[in-house]
Structure formats: C-alpha cells, structure tokens
Amino acid sequence: MQPPLELTKFLFALGFIQSMYDYSMFILQHGDTYTIVVAYADDLLVAGTHLSQIQHLKYKLHAEFTIKDLGPLKYFLDIEVTRDSSGILLNQRNQFLCAPRVPHFLVAQHVLKYVNNTLHHDWGSCMDSSKSLTSYCIFLGTSLISWKTKKQKSCF
Template sequence: MFPPDGYTKAKPGQVCLLQRSLYGLKQASREWNSEFCTTFLAYGFTQSSHDHCLFIKVTNDHFLALLVYVDDVLVTGSHTEDIQHLKSHLDDLFTIKDLGFSKYFLGVELARSSQGTYLHQRKYILDIIADTGTPLTDPNHYRRLIGRLMYLNFTRPDLTFAVQQLSQFVNSPDSSHWDAALHVVRYLKGCPSTGLFYPSQSHTQLMAYSDADWGTCPDTRKSLTGYCVFLGGALISWKTKKQNTVSRSSAETEYRALTATVCELQWISYIARDLQRTKHLDIDCHIVRNQFKDGFILLRHVSTKHQLADIFTKSLGGSSFYTLLSKLSLQDFHRGLT
C-alpha cells in the first residue's frame, strides 16, 4: 500500500508493509473502494456519475449492472453467462464468496417469483421488538430505537412520517416520546412481514405525489415536505422532511415541496438513463412551473382523498391511513400477495 498523503518519511518508490489486516486501518475503506473501482473500470464498466456505488456495462444487447456496498456486491444482467464470467473474473482477483441468488442484503430480505420481487425486513423488525421490552432508563435506548426505525424506512414507507417526528427528540427524549416510539413498535408487531412488492411486468411511467403541511412544527413554525414516486405500479422513492426555512404562506410551502420532488425525479431519470431505461420513460407528476414549461413533466390535480403524499406529512386517522397505505405497493409476504 502506498504511503498516505502528508507522510514525508517514506523515500521515493517505497510502500507500506502491512502489520495487520487491511480492515483495521483507517485508510482501508478508501483503498478498497479505489481497488474495486479500478477493477470494474478495467473490465469495461462505467461508474454512474449519479450514484457512485453503481457500475454499468453495456455491449450491444448485453447489459450488466453492479451495486457495491464496501465488499458486498449485487450483480444483475440480461445474460446469465455474462454474470458467471464476471464472477469468475472477480474470484480470480479477490477470491469471492458466491451466495447465488440474493436472499438477504444489508438487513433486507428478498423473495422472488415469476410475478415479481418482494423486499421486506421482517427479521430486523423482530429484533427491534425483542429489544424494546424494557422501560426507558437513559436517552441511549431511545436513540438506538429511533436509529433502527430510520433504517427500517428502507422498506417501510408507512413509518416515514412517524419516524421523522420522533427523530426530532433524540437529544432530550422523555417518557412521552418513548411511549410514542413503542406505539410504532406495537404497530410493527402486527405486520412484521409487510414489505414492498415489485411486479415483474409493469409499465415504465414515472408518477409522483407531492404534498406539504404548512407550519406544522409548533416550535420553529417550519413546514413539512412529503413525496412519493412510482415507476409503473411500484413505489421506488419516498420522503418526509422538515423544510429548511419558515414559509410565509401555504403556497410557498407547496412550492418548496414541489422543488424537492422535481430534484428527486431528475435524479431518478438520470439513474434510469444509466440503466438503459429511458426509451419508454414518461413523466407524470406534480412539479414546479419551469419544469412543466420545459416539457419534463405533466401536471394533474389530485383530490385530497387520493393524495398519497398525505401519509408522509400528516398524522392521519386509522381509516385514512390504511386507505392510503393500501396504494403504496406494500404486501404482507407471510399472508400471501393479493
């Protein structure tokens, strides 16, 4: 390994002699990422400029894509023989462990069938439930629980609004905040197998719902932005976030929410372009005026009872919550797909 920048004692041409595992060094992640990138680029991959963890290789009608997290790699492609050749090449270089079809990745469980792919975090939810049976003794219990719930948002958009609200009190939580967090855990206990379903056959129309709740924070009077994005019938992106500045009117709040939505849509369109999915990609969503004039989006009015983004900005009653939730592509794997 080459000496790090700023180290002046090494003579020209000298390298570091490792005395312990590379994983024990602060420089490890950077060196490993550099080695991986060099290897993939030499093999003919292109690193996405919109997501640096994504590598794509396109040759005629052959397509390969890699998603890298540290030393874990997900591989997909249009031809099985291309995937096998790549895995053999990586094994020659690094001695990899081939786990076959992905079933578990970074806490997310995957199940697939001819109908589509299902993502959920049932085991992760059961671990959370098992660790929250004791009363609050210090703030670290609350902080740990909120951190785990935030990671759970990866496959559970129904938690987004609640977790956003609870995360505001991690510095000085009290018993009422803990009780509210346990209420979320009890909700999870009733549906630990619920996750996202992605049908194998679906159109490629991109549609987004955007909403805002004006002055919802009683302390700062800042508003909430909420949105969700669908590709065909599959939910692919969602968010609840407090706006950075105080808005003087509801119109200003809505405009800021629309701006956040268009930024997300633009990023998704860039990723779709990297994945060779732009030939049939249409946009149908709520967005700001200049994007409408540029022809990037199509504006349509959505009535309140059909506004799916409400679930990301408001504390809804049971009936409204479950009505909107039924439209977010969430399915219970253990109870069967409907």
Template sequence: MDLRRVPVAKLATVRIVIALAIVKNRPLCQLDVNNAFLHCYLDEEVYMVPPAGYKKARKGQVCKLKKSIYGLKQASRQWNKELSKLLKNLGFQQSKQDYSLFTMSLEGEFLVILLYVDDMLITGTSTAQIDGVKKALDKAFTIKDLGDLKYFLGIEITRNSDGTFLSQRKYIKDVIFYAGMDDCSAGAVPFPSLKLSTEHGELLKEPDVYRRLVGRLLYLGITRPDLSYSVQHVSQFMHSPRVLHLRAALHVLRYLKGTINCGLWFSAHSSLDLSAYSDTDWGGCQFSSRSLSAYTVFLGSNLKSWKTKKQRSGQ
C-alpha cells in the same frame, strides 16, 4: 465524492436495480468479498504501534503497514479505489449519479453491478457474462457467491413469477425485542395523538435509549414508506428527548407489531414510466410553524423513493 467514506449505494438505487431486474425478468445475484479491506495496498505511509504479543520490535519502534487493515480510516477508501479500478478494467463505467453503480454494454448485452461496501448485487441480460465477471472478481479478491438475492442489508427478498416482495420482518422483530415490547398490544395507527414539544415535559434520564431506538426506526425507511411521517417527527427531538417523545416512539413499535408482515411489492408486470407526486401542509409543525413537505416517486406501479421533510423556513 469523499473517498474517506465507506462506498455505499443509495437506497433508492438499490430499489431501482431490484425492480428493473424483476420487470425485465433478469437474474439478480449477490456476492460478498472475503476480507475485502485486506486486499488493498496503501498508497501513503501509515504506521502503527506493534500489536500485543509481538516481541520482535524494540522499544520505540513502530510497524509500517503495506496493506490496509480493518479499523484503519484509510481502509474503505483503498478498497473503493481497488475495486473501482478492477471494474473499470473489465469495461464497466461508473455512474456519476451514484458512485456505487457500475454498468457495462458488451456485445449487445448489458450488465449492472451495485456496491455496498463489500457486498455486491449483479444483474444483466447475459448469464454467461455475469459468470465471467464473477470469475474475474474471484481471481482478484476471492468472493463468496451467495446465489440469487434473498437477503440484503436487512431486507428479505421473496421473488416469484408475479413480482418480488421486500420486507424487514426479522429486523422489526429484533427492534421490538431490544425495546422490551414483545408482549405489547398492536397499534392501529403509526403515530399517537400526542402534542410533542422541544421544551415541555420531563427529560429522559437515559437519552441514548431514545436515540438508538429512533436510529433503528430510521433504517426501517428502506421498505416502510408508511413510517415516513412518524419517524421524521420523532427524529426531531434527538438532542434533548423527553418522556413523551419516547412514548411516541414506542407507539410506532406497537404499530409495527401489528403490521410486521407489510413491505414493498414490486410487480413484474409494471411499466417503466416514471411519475412523481408531492404534497405539503401550511405551517403544520406546532412548535416551529414550519411546513412539512413530502414526495413519492414511482417507476410504473412500483414505489422507488419517498421522503417527508420539514421545510427550512416557516410559511
């Protein structure tokens, strides 16, 4: 694990934790740590130029930091170490498959905490133990208890007795607005019948517009497996986007406008049997002659993971 990186949970893990809480009918709460990075003492010497307005420093003097601050490259590492240390002291064990996942078995009860920087999901079999963990976290860092999970990482979560619906409706509306496509007509299919090439077509004068759009489409992969092929296809041209590439990406937005209410449904009545499916074509990429592979993984009837990827070599 690279501790210089911000500790974030894998999106598949997020979906699994939510689905298990739904199937097992367990509470699912969200917490936020106030000013998380400012709670951490540095374990190395770090200096900074005195900030503007600070007049006590003489010419040539610098400030030695005792605690991490936002914008410091060591801040996320220190926060991860501090929070992991506390959770382990409380009795949690860190998963080796996903370092942001912590579990604890205590007095016949089972608790799960999932971290995404300073946001946390907590679920378990005992409401009393969940409340105890909240109090311990609040004493150490000061937390904001956001109650039952309703909105997380741009995902809207709607729960009832039959299951939970995950969608990114608000995020989709924002992406369409930023692209100036509010008045566009809805598209029936996620990808147009265009032959895209890495070499032919007019280059975009502002390639960053395309890159930002594709980046936003990639984030929709959290709840929209139907976009997997389309987004994989348009993301191949980030280094040198052309007019046709942008037209294809904007077509994806037209499709999203017509399917804005779509998302993932996690049934509360699902089994916990694991099943997986895969498929591949034969040299389907028209400009590299490589094959495309795809897979889906289900936990019972609930879809948990999926991917479309171009193979490394041609067939």
C-alpha cells in the same frame, strides 16, 4: 461509501462505468445488454440481463480477488429478497421493535420525517377535476427507485 480502489480499477479495466448518482454502482452496457455491480463494504451484488455475462464476470472477479458466490440473492443491506411467479419482493424486517429503546424511537422519528418530506400534497390543483393529487418518492440512498402520483376521490 466509496468502493475499494482495487475493485474500481478492476471494473474500469473491464469497461464498466461508475454511476455518477451512486458511486458504489458500476454499469457495463453492450448494445441492449447490461451488467450491474453494486459494492458495499466486502459485499457485491451482481445483476444483469444475461446470465452468461454475469457468470463470466464472477469468473473474472474470482480470478482477481478470490470471491465466494453465495448464489441467488436472498439478503443485501438488511433487505430480504424473495422471488415467486409474480416477480421479486423486497422486504426489510427489523427486530428492534421487540424491545424498543430511545435510539429506536429516534430512528423511527427520523424515518417518519424522511417519509413526510417525500410526500407531496397538491390540494385541488388538477385543472380538469379539481381533485387533490398525492404523490410520493422512494429513494435508495440518493437514487430514486419508485414514485407514485394518485388523484384523490372527491368529497362532494
């Protein structure tokens, strides 16, 4: 989904660049500091390396568009965000499993096909150990956000 043109122009005027991989993401870099804005419909997610830059951006956004700051991120695009001392946990809770119907089955089937297409099994190709490698990728839209490759235990 393309963000509103007014927001795009506003962020460009502040020096943000639009990600070529996800048009709803804008990045501002000053040296080793970053500020990132993700736009979806009328929601904005603002993150960065320095709180003062985030607060300054929110001030400018409010002056231009009259925004409401909802505080620390708790939900975004049906993803629940929780924080503790070990880090950040992202969790997507779905309620449709309480009374599933055909559309829910079709969505689940689509997700399984997607997961199956992101898994890669490489049977016995590790030249050193002849063990199998299994890998997977996790995408948010078209952006790769995580991946893992694991050498499997041998059956011998």
